[in-house]
Amino acid sequence: MPKLIIDDITVEVAEGTTLLEAAQSVDIPIPHFCWHPALGRAGACRVCAVKLLDGPVKGIQMSCMLPAQEGMVVSTTDPEAVAMRRHVIEWLMINHPHDCPVCDEGGECQLQDYTIAGGHGIRRYSGKKRTHVNQYLGPYIEHEMNRCIQCYRCVRYYQEYAGGTDFGVMGSAGRVYFGRFQEGQLESPFSGNLVDICPTGVFTDKTARFRARYWDYDMAPSVCPGCSLGCNTTPVARYRELLKTVARRNDAVNGWFICDRGRFANSAVNAPLRPRHAVVDSRESCVEDALDTLLLRIHALGELHGPGSIAVVGSSRMAQEAAELLPQLALRIAAGALCYRTTRKESTETSSFVELVHTGSSASQQDVRKSDCIVVYGCDPLNEAPMMAMAIRQAWRSGATVYVIEHKITLPCEFTLRATLDDVPLAEAERPVIICNLSAETDQLDKLLEGHSRLKIAPLFPAANSFGTALLMREHGAISLEEALADGEIKGIISIEADIPAALLGKIPFVAALDWQATATVQAAQIVIPTTAWVEMNGSYINYEGRAQHFSKVMNPGVPVKGLDPAGHPPHIHRSTATGGEALPARQLLARLIKLLDDGNRGLS
């Protein structure tokens, strides 16, 4: 545990910690471009210079390259160090195109910040600037090589961290070029992180190109609804349009990065076809009327077919808060069934896995990254939950062995094939993890877990809140819609954000749908009430490991300003609510429905 002094503050850090991290641990900022907590050091940018006044090393040193040693006396404010950093910034800016006004990174650019912070304002060098020709890198990422400062973060991330092979660094000396062999879409499913990792505007999000500036963003901490991993994100919106999503650091979950599937998934929220108004019998209505009509229909169905002719159907993509209200609603309308799953298979699978995870043996993504023996059992992480594949790669990079149980998949790392689980030397591993999906045999896993006290499992659930709703299924004895419809008693359903297969949908005469997506259920429903997407409300999801994570409201619901008709764009009329902004979170709609039912009951008695 070396002890050193940084700017008159005594710091004690773990062996091998760099000076930069040691300084950060006591909130002393040192500018840096090439160093990144997830990528480590490169010593490429030379901007983290500090001066060592005393101790084993002296003079100007790169703080990201130098491990902290006993007795070091470090000054970050020494005039020599400050001058060094200022000059380095000036060098870095020599070939920079100074196109910040037309750069999407402007306002959130590390280079901008450090240039200003370093005090470099006027260009003194009068020579010409080196230029590069850009490459087309697919529909998601914009390439602008002129802005590059050769920090090598992108290539280190892309090839080393994410295991991509189609993007790299070419040339040498003043010709260094970061790009592909030939133009074309980046192949890595994690390529979007280049946008986050680039300290300047070489890689920018093409989907949000020229849409807004950092200070105009509506942002809030959120959770990705793409799969059951629950990666932390920060969605960015402006004028009611979801512009882009950036990764939010959470060391226990996704670390610093997210996958492209979660990142470039804005179109569903911005979709012009989203239900924006309540609809009753194909006629546009308002939420109040639709709720009233729904109540009348429930009563009418009850009288016609007797009690229990209505089912309440939730889904595994609804937020936990709304899911918790479903049993209440089912109770009030004396529902014939409470469902969170549509098929019997799904229902049984999730229930059994919830039992399994409940033993406290679930592995977080961090556990996977730190594991020394990983078994991929019957699942395809790269497709089902891409960030899990990324975590496997990190474990592999730090020396873990990866086993795949006879299954045709690809992983961004080397792996060994094994025929069965029993062939894997689990007992020899320190921190073994089994990654599976719901098709796995729980009995077998159960036995393994009993046999290996250190073993953890990471079951990949199909949707963001599969786990949370499965807990409720167990608690309230919910059945699947398939089972509920089997005896033909159910004549109507209230579907909350549920994707019901056409085969089942055909059997139900009355459908009321609460959803924010234009699903087949919504199209078939007699009553449609719009709900809000996850970025338009507060809520929480419980991920595969049983970790409840809160997501906050990013923007108000409503038709994006961009999507309004040309005459109303930009809007010139002042209203208190946005066009199409009457959508409410599902939990609020359910609470209202429950209150209306309660009021009605009280009135009757």
Next chain:
Amino acid sequence: MIPETMRQELQDRISSAITNREAAVDVMKALQTHYGWLTDEAVVEAAGLLGLSPLQVEELATFYEMIYRRPVGRYVIHVCDSISCWSMGGESLLRQIAGLLKVTVGATTPDGLFTLLPCCCLGNCGQAPAMMIGNSIYGGVTSLEKATDILHQHRRNT
């Protein structure tokens, strides 16, 4: 396409290396000798042989200055412009050769025989100024006559 025998030789070379990447320079050199310069097609072939992606081969190809990713003449003249050679007149040597060949630095003579390139260091500082033609290195090229002789020698050889 490369001949099968050559492919076999290269594969042997690769399999004798600890990692494939280690053999990349040899493979690229061989392909360069075969094609005259390392064509795009050659990069893809090298990648196929080495089990790397074309980009990864390209990274190496563009890094080394004696792997030519653009067409060159039969003989590539590397004239050292590094500090030792520069102080011994390497700069004027380069200029004089350019005058002699009537080409600009970096260009190929119209007959396709010579390509003139500057070069960082040939490791021949003891005999500065140094130049390299093809695979043969020449030290102490202090006079234009000497350079002319060397060039004529190569021209004769063809």
Next chain:
Amino acid sequence: MSYDPIDITLIGAKIALVFFVILTLAAYLVFAERKVLAWIQDRKGPNRVGPFGLLQPLADLIKLLTKEDFRPIGADKWLFYLAPAMAAIPAIMIFAVIPFGAPLTVFGHSVELQISDLNVGLLLFLALSSIAVYGVALGGWASNSKYALLGSIRGLAQLISYELSMGLSLVPVVMLARSFRLSDIVAAQSGCWFIVYQPLAFIIFLISIAAECKRIPFDLPEAEGELVAGFHTEYSGMRFGLFFVGEYINIIVLGGLAATFFLGGWHGPWLPPVIWFSGKVLAFAFLFIWMRGTLPRLRYDQLMHFGWKILTPLALVNILVTGWWLVLRG
């Protein structure tokens, strides 16, 4: 005392004349103030309505009369309506005791150019000026507005404080004239004006009346920089106009009193007495406007400190000195 019809008619005529002259003068004083302030600030002042802007007061009047009569929610209706009148009427009533010229002879009747020659005229003035405080107090209270309330509280404290020094500064005058009757005081100055005997009392009186009519540098009850418009923040239209006109009537009346007490009233050589009197009143009015164009507003603690710790003791000392002097002179 019997009244014959001519006497009554003359009194009525005097009242009507005074009323007319004072209201007109007050209106034009507003105009004059705007003009003089403009000149001081290198501007032109109102010059659009009529020749040289002379009809500006008329325009102001029309504007005030046609404005919305606004009453804030929660305001005390009757007090709110009463307050402006309370501010304007006592001010004009004081003029009843001021002699504004030498007695004339009309149709064989000797006519005092004074509406009522009360034997306690000076006390009436002090009493009425105290009543005028209620206009400020009630206006501010009834408005149900924090600015108005703060302004009226300031106004109350200020007027009460400065009334004391004002009253005390007049005691030597009474001692010299040996009468509370204003015509006697004027008559006592037919030889030498009291300002010669009583310069200190004059200064104290001048400062006090400036505070009494809430003029800069003592305009803390209105203090637009801090309190929007102080006690009359919530008033609009002619109710505001009454407060406004009341302030200018006050200037005229207090100027008239200052002339009466210290500058020999209507006395003066060569010119007719009425002209002398008017000239003195207008000179005071100009002085007030000039002060407004020059001096900054005092801070509240400075105001109180000055009134209680400087002016009042000075006035008392002045009484003492005057007393000694009178005793010594026999």
Next chain:
Amino acid sequence: MKIFSDMTALMTGMWITWKHIFRRPVTIQYPEQRRQPYPRYRARIVLTRDPEGGERCVACQLCSAACPVDCISMQPAEGDGGRRYAEWFRINFARCIFCGLCAEACPTLAIQMTPDYEICTRDIMNLIYEKEDLLIDGCGKSADYNFYRHAGIAVTQPRGNGAEELPPVDVRGLMP
């Protein structure tokens, strides 16, 4: 004596104001007489064009960020050849305080202030100026400046042909 200095101060003030009463007023009779402000006068805002006639505004949103009263709003968009431009651009002159921070912030010299100070209207909605109202045909001040000639973005010229640029690097070239 403090009282004397105080009195002198009072009298000096009174004397100064007295003198000013007789000065010639500086006021002019506005609607009849008009003052021509200096070219740098900060009044109505315009959007200028570059010497080639293209819109200078790149909708970088620095003006709206600098605006202390938030009276500028816009939506950037991508035009021909990757040119960033304002899809719509709006200045609410009912809010504008003519502080000039937007013009100062503008990196492309697009937003400029003119001496035209007479923009009163009875309907407040008429004070909301759209891009069509703001855009003028000339260059305004700095007539020869074109941002895209200097920024290393290939919009007005191919890459490497800008004012301070070298030809693009060929990473596969032979020269070291």
